[in-house]
Amino acid sequence: xxxxxxxxxxxxxxxxxxxxxxxxxxxxxxxxxxxxxxxxxxxxxxxxxxxxxxxxxxxxxxxxxxxxxxxxxxxxxxxxxxxxxxxxxxxxxxxxxxxxxxxxxxxxxxxxxxxxxxxxxxxxxxxxxxxxxxxxxxxxxxxxxxxxxxxxxxxxxxxxxxxxxxxxxx
Ligand SMILES: [Fe+2]
Numbered sequence: 446x447x448x449x450x451x452x453x454x455x456x457x458x459x460x461x462x463x464x465x466x467x468x469x470x471x472x473x474x475x476x477x478x479x480x481x482x483x484x485x486x487x488x489x490x491x492x493x494x495x496x497x498x499x500x501x502x503x504x505x506x507x508x509x510x511x512x513x514x515x516x517x518x519x520x521x522x523x524x525x526x527x528x529x530x531x532x533x534x535x536x537x538x539x540x541x542x543x544x545x546x547x548x549x550x551x552x553x554x555x556x557x558x559x560x561x562x563x564x565x566x567x568x569x570x571x572x573x574x575x576x577x578x579x580x581x582x583x584x585x586x587x588x589x590x591x592x593x594x595x596x597x598x599x600x601x602x603x604x605x606x607x608x609x610x611x612x613x614x615x
Contacts, residue, residue, distance in 0.1 A: 454564045455512050458573070461557055462503045468550060469496045475543055478615045481605065482540055485598055488590055489547075495583045502576045509572060537606075539614040544591055544598050551588035555581060 472493045479486040507513075536542055558581040565574035605613035 450564065450568050451510075454561070454568055454570065454573070455507075455510060457557070457561050457564060458503060458506055458510070459512070461561060462500060462507065464554065464557060465496055465500045465503065468554070469493060469500070471550065472496060472547075475547070479540065480615050481612060482598060482601065482615075485540070485544065485594065488587070488594075492583070492587050495587070499580045499583065502580060506573045506576050510570070537614050538602065541595075541599055541602050544595055548588055548591040548595070551584050551591065554584040555588060558584060 472489050476486055476489045476493065479489070558577045561577045562574055562581070565571070565577060602613050605611050
């Protein structure tokens with residue numbers, strides 16, 4: 446029982462690490478493309494920094510638990526759809542779809558850390574629990590910001606889209 450729970454926690458920490466690597470790629474692609482939505486871009490840039498810090502915290506958890514980084518498995522394939530949906534997006538309403546996809550991804554992260562916190566509690570790994578509790582605060586803040594600002598992003602996009610010769614999508 447204890448062994449199995451610890452093995453699961455290790456797997457989920459590896460998954461979370463891969464998820465944050467995917468998040469960094471996705472957010473970086475978004476930030477590089479955005480030109481006309483400075484508030485959204487600034488919040489994304491802030492979250493890129495937070496995401497790198499989260500990767501370091503997860504690295505520390507894995508190291509403390511004796512898990513080598515070299516065997517961190519690649520979850521990239523599973524999350525590729527998100528990355529493509531956001532990073533490679535070239536739809537005419539890219540900024541709106543990107544903000545929506547970002548919100549969805551943050552909620553996936555929130556669910557992952559909620560589960561990780563419960564797993565860390567179950568095996569008595571208080572350091573991992575504390576790290577995940579620190580991370581989830583940042584994910585909830587990012588999700589809340591995106592939802593709160595989705596109306597103004599949408600309205601700014603609609604206003605730009607109606608002006609001839611003005612780029613609206615990014
Ligand atoms: Fe996040």
